[in-house]
Amino acid sequence: MTVAIKLIEDADFQALRAYVYDTCGIALDNSKHSLVSGRLQPVLAREHIATYREYIDRVRADTTGRLRSELVDRLSTNHTFFWREADHFDFLARVALPAVIGARRRAQSKTLRIWCAASSAGQEPYTLGALAMEALGVDYASWDAGVLATDISAPVLERAREGIYDNDDVQRLPEPLRKRHFDRLPDGRWQANRRLRDELTFRRLNLMSPRFPFKQPFDVVFIRNVMIYFDMPTKLALMDRLAAVMRSGAFMFIGAAESLPPDQRQFESVRPGVFRKP
Ligand SMILES: C[S@@+](CC[C@H](N)C(=O)[O-])C[C@H]1O[C@@H](n2cnc3c(N)ncnc32)[C@H](O)[C@@H]1O
Incomplete structure (x- = not known):
């Protein structure tokens, strides 16, 4: 069964984009709404968070850094391998x-x-x-x-x-x-x-x-x-x-x-x- 992706609203996307840029330097392309939604939807489901707005508030308030770390993991890639380049x-x-x-x-x-x-x-x-x-x-x-x-x-x-x-x-x-x-x-x-x-x-x-x-x-x-x-x-x-x-x-x-x-x-x-x- 495929789960329909709930697309992030533009205002929330812009808030998230500003947050990851300010905190991690990651410059998200302005058209990545569906990519971001697809990667974050499982986190919202797991954490029982209803909206992207609430998710952003939770990431901001999380003093452990756990949610921010996961956010960066999902938006960037950890892909690496031995003897690369x-x-x-x-x-x-x-x-x-x-x-x-x-x-x-x-x-x-x-x-x-x-x-x-x-x-x-x-x-x-x-x-x-x-x-x-x-x-x-x-x-x-x-x-x-x-x-x-x-x-x-x-x-x-x-x-x-x-x-x-x-x-x-x-x-x-x-x-x-x-x-x-x-x-x-x-x-x-x-x-x-x-x-x-x-x-x-x-x-x-x-x-x-x-x-x-x-x-x-x-x-x-x-x-x-x-x-x-x-x-x-x-x-x-x-x-x-x-x-x-x-x-x-x-x-x-x-x-x-x-x-x-x-x-x-x-x-x-x-x-x-x-x-x-x-
Ligand atoms: C694609 S991997 C590169 C790994 C390795 N250097 C290589 O070339 O194979 C990118 C890594 O950068 C990390 N990363 C992304 N933003 C970062 C930041 N603001 N500060 C430190 N590390 C960051 C990610 O967590 C990820 O592990």
Whole structure:
């Protein structure tokens, strides 16, 4: 049996649109009434909420952030997979990590900080952690290195912390990485091994936060396939906040379908999707 979609009224759609833009930076197209209705109707049914107006009021009043997190989950996509846009990982391993590690060594510092700023279910940050371990080799243990993985969505972060993935997904990783950093589980799935999991910290963070709460600057930032939801003014302001938490010479990676605002002055282009703070 198909359930008829109750279309959101335009006034409620505009209120919702303004809310997700202000709180999450997501710029919803002005014609997405039926998409929004289709994705939110199950939530209204589950929560026994009669109207979209009441739903918006409930999301606003929800101090736990649970409803807002679910709203973002439903309006954006958490889709991710291992080794996505593979040339980024190749460039990271061949060029970017050796460059930043060399710079840290010359500065006589043994810190290496990597931020995965829209980590979704963890495939991307575990890969970054594994590549950092590979790049430092036996020296890794004597370095203060690690990956901070953040996302606005609490459910994906929970999955990411577990680090358990289907066989098909993990097969995308080059075999040496898979063998060294993942364990096969009895049910055929794979889990990031304990050593790798210990190198990652998962935190909930909204990229629209006015200031990022980090004390140490980052050497590498992956912020891929999230800015696609943001409009130019939002991206421009985000560039300032990102640059403020990155070291000079740090690399930033963005998704293949994304671009930086043409008038940003914080980063110089290195190659498609890769930028560097001068
Ligand atoms: C398509 S996934 C990208 C995952 C991974 N970076 C990749 O490229 O495969 C987009 C992620 O951005 C997150 N997201 C959306 N808006 C956000 C915001 N304002 N702050 C932080 N994360 C956000 C979503 O929850 C989702 O997990």
